[in-house]
Amino acid sequence: MKHIFHLYYPAVVFLYIMAALIFSMITLNPVCIIISFLAASGYSIYLNGVKSYLKTLRFVAVMFVIISIINPLFNHNGVTILFYMFDNPITLEACLFGMASGGMLACIFIWFTCYNKLMTNEKFLHLFGKAMPTIALMLSMILRLVPTTRYKIKCITNAGKAMGIQAETRRKRIAHGVRASSILLSWTMEDSIETAESMNARGYGVAKRTSFTAFKWSPHDIITGVIITALVGAVIYMMIVPFNTYVYYPTAGGELIAPIGIVGYVLYAILLCFPLLLELRETIKWR
Amino acid sequence: MQRKATILKIVQPITIVLCAALLVAMAMLDVQQTALLSLAVVILAMVPYFLRFERLRPKPRDIVPIVVLSVIAALGRALFTFAPNIQPVTAIVIISGVVFGSQAGFLTGALSALASNMVMGQGPWTPWQMLAWGLIGYVAGVLSSTIVFKKNVFLLIYGFIASFAFGLIMNVWNVYGFVENASWQAYLVSIAASSYFDLIHAISTVVFLGLIAIPWRKKLLRIKQKYGMDDIGQESQSTSRHSV
Numbered sequence: 001m002k003h004i005f006h007l008y009y010p011a012v013v014f015l016y017i018m019a020a021l022i023f024s025m026i027t028l029n030p031v032c033i034i035i036s037f038l039a040a041s042g043y044s045i046y047l048n049g050v051k052s053y054l055k056t057l058r059f060v061a062v063m064f065v066i067i068s069i070i071n072p073l074f075n076h077n078g079v080t081i082l083f084y085m086f087d088n089p090i091t092l093e094a095c096l097f098g099m100a101s102g103g104m105l106a107c108i109f110i111w112f113t114c115y116n117k118l119m120t121n122e123k124f125l126h127l128f129g130k131a132m133p134t135i136a137l138m139l140s141m142i143l144r145l146v147p148t149t150r151y152k153i154k155c156i157t158n159a160g161k162a163m164g165i166q167a168e169t170r171r172k173r174i175a176h177g178v179r180a181s182s183i184l185l186s187w188t189m190e191d192s193i194e195t196a197e198s199m200n201a202r203g204y205g206v207a208k209r210t211s212f213t214a215f216k217w218s219p220h221d222i223i224t225g226v227i228i229t230a231l232v233g234a235v236i237y238m239m240i241v242p243f244n245t246y247v248y249y250p251t252a253g254g255e256l257i258a259p260i261g262i263v264g265y266v267l268y269a270i271l272l273c274f275p276l277l278l279e280l281r282e283t284i285k286w287r
Numbered sequence: 288m289q290r291k292a293t294i295l296k297i298v299q300p301i302t303i304v305l306c307a308a309l310l311v312a313m314a315m316l317d318v319q320q321t322a323l324l325s326l327a328v329v330i331l332a333m334v335p336y337f338l339r340f341e342r343l344r345p346k347p348r349d350i351v352p353i354v355v356l357s358v359i360a361a362l363g364r365a366l367f368t369f370a371p372n373i374q375p376v377t378a379i380v381i382i383s384g385v386v387f388g389s390q391a392g393f394l395t396g397a398l399s400a401l402a403s404n405m406v407m408g409q410g411p412w413t414p415w416q417m418l419a420w421g422l423i424g425y426v427a428g429v430l431s432s433t434i435v436f437k438k439n440v441f442l443l444i445y446g447f448i449a450s451f452a453f454g455l456i457m458n459v460w461n462v463y464g465f466v467e468n469a470s471w472q473a474y475l476v477s478i479a480a481s482s483y484f485d486l487i488h489a490i491s492t493v494v495f496l497g498l499i500a501i502p503w504r505k506k507l508l509r510i511k512q513k514y515g516m517d518d519i520g521q522e523s524q525s526t527s528r529h530s531v
Contacts, residue, residue: 196347
């Protein structure tokens with residue numbers, strides 16, 4: 001599916017998704033977690049569809065429940081004791097903290113479904129290819145060879161079938177599998193040596209490698225990059241100057257909704273919903 | 288270039304030890320934000336390996352076997368998605384380390400993890416898997432120069448131990464990623480919880496090693512000899528290298 005970040009320079013997309021991921025990882029403020037969860041859910045539904053999102057949500061919900069239960073069992077900080085279990089106090093604070101960290105991890109998982117959609121392999125290679133050219137080359141070779149190798153596996157099994165090799169018993173099937181893997185190894189290895197010779201012949205390593213890229217900086221990217229950077233800076237500032245202090249131990253509580261804090265929440269929400277807002281603008285424009 | 292690469296060779300194990308110490312210190316000092324910090328530490332631990340590889344300016348003939356083995360490992364992993372603990376990656380990474388040396392072993396492990404997750408979906412576990420498999424390949428490569436690995440039985444034993452080591456490393460992530468205050472107790476519980484899966488992983492690795500270790504090792508060594516390939520990062524041993 002086409003989404004607007006499709007058109008943006010990979011660095012901008014990477015900046016956004018990393019900001020979302022890292023902020024989601026470091027904040028345990030319940031309001032921030034809820035904002036992050038809603039934004040991640042919205043964007044994940046937009047990118048991956050409801051069906052895929054529900055699948056993620058089911059997994060994430062199980063994880064959330066497990067973490068919420070496990071934390072109070074291992075952690076006995078906090079003063080409000082709910083009950084005793086195996087002579088260990090179960091505290092309200094530990095329960096709340098467990099829910100907060102479970103929610104935080106849920107957010108991270110949902111954000112990663114967005115990451116996988118946003119940062120396609122070519123974008124990833126484009127971003128990190130310059131710093132580590134050899135590794136990037138190897139990665140792109142791997143990605144290229146996956147379908148080739150799949151095709152080769154098919155060839156080998158088909159050839160086996162044509163020769164009348166049939167796997168009746170499990171033992172035979174394993175034997176054939178081993179044989180096929182051995183054939184595959186020799187074949188791909190010999191092929192790869194040929195590739196290497198060809199690379200040598202074409203002058204690999206003689207000069208710096210250049211690579212084709214479909215990405216270019218445009219004014220749009222710069223503006224969006226600056227806006228996202230500014231938002232990130234503002235949110236970091238709001239986090240360092242703790243506008244919304246919320247602590248879990250010894251007693252859970254704190255100022256969740258201070259007037260200036262609301263500004264922080266809004267900024268955080270804008271940052272996380274940035275691509276969705278861009279999409280909204282497009283929809284309104286082209287209606 | 289070469290000298291820097293040699294320095295990095297020494298730096299590699301030191302970084303690993305330092306990073307392990309950092310992770311332990313994080314637990315001891317009750318550091319907050321362990322999920323993010325531990326991820327950063329793990330990524331840091333891999334930097335010397337990648338840097339050294341870049342610095343060595345490997346020839347195409349040195350990188351292509353790593354690529355091919357990573358592809359086969361990634362495909363093998365994708366084949367067994369229904370049972371994630373049964374996978375040939377560990378076995379293939381070990382073979383790669385044994386035949387092509389420690390650097391190739393590390394790269395095969397790290398790239399198999401990264402590439403297979405590019406197909407199956409990335410997550411915060413990717414760097415941990417990269418490091419865990421990378422180290423398995425690295426140690427396999429280091430041990431291969433000793434006499435121990437000449438016998439296939441030791442290869443199988445190493446595979447068994449390495450699979451559990453993989454579990455130990457991934458459990459560090461489980462603790463830092465999911466538990467609030469990392470502690471030995473939490474780590475032990477996590478190990479206990481995953482021990483069944485680690486056992487399956489270990490058995491599958493031994494089975495895969497048993498099935499492929501002997502024939503693949505022979506084949507790879509033959510190819511290595513036939514085309515005059517060296518271990519990456521080692522001094523040139525074969526004089527028969529023909530340059531095109």
